[in-house]
Amino acid sequence: MSEETLAYIESVIAERRKASPEDSYVSSLFHRGTAHIAQKVGEEAVETVIAALAQDKKSLESEAADLIFHLAVLLADRGSSFENVFSELRRREGVSGHAEKAARPKS
Numbered sequence: 001m002s003e004e005t006l007a008y009i010e011s012v013i014a015e016r017r018k019a020s021p022e023d024s025y026v027s028s029l030f031h032r033g034t035a036h037i038a039q040k041v042g043e044e045a046v047e048t049v050i051a052a053l054a055q056d057k058k059s060l061e062s063e064a065a066d067l068i069f070h071l072a073v074l075l076a077d078r079g080s081s082f083e084n085v086f087s088e089l090r091r092r093e094g095v096s097g098h099a100e101k102a103a104r105p106k107s
């Protein structure tokens with residue numbers, strides 16, 4: 001999924017949240033609130049893991065699409081966007097995950 005596709009999905013979500021919840025699944029998610037949207041992200045993540053472990057590539061791709069879609073709704077609900085997520089990923093470029101974890105403040 002390219003950045004262009006994610007930007008398109010975000011624009012569809014911004015438009016559809018103005019519709020009535022009866023007509024639009026996107027709008028119904030916003031109306032049910034952050035906790036419900038977050039729960040949907042969790043459910044789709046679990047369904048993605050199950051599809052991966054079942055070694056079913058088509059289901060994995062379908063569940064991953066559901067996961068990314070619901071994550072886009074959650075980011076919008078919290079006033080954020082994939083652009084901010086991409087910035088964070090770009091900030092991490094060139095830093096090994098092992099080195100980054102070792103540099104985290106100890107809790």
Ligand SMILES: N=c1c2ncn([C@@H]3O[C@H](COP(=O)(O)OP(=O)(O)OP(=O)(O)O)[C@@H](O)[C@H]3O)c2ncn1[C@@H]1O[C@H](COP(=O)(O)O)[C@@H](O)[C@H]1O
Nearest residue numbers: 009012013016017019023024025026027043065066069070
């Ligand atoms: N990309 C998506 C998309 N991906 C997944 N889904 C929906 O996400 C839901 C996930 O299925 P689930 O079985 O987990 O959900 P559910 O159990 O029916 O829901 P709950 O009863 O648990 O709340 C399904 O209703 C899917 O249709 C999506 N719904 C909408 N979009 C995009 O948003 C656009 C606008 O949609 P509407 O707002 O519905 O017009 C669409 O044209 C698409 O581009």
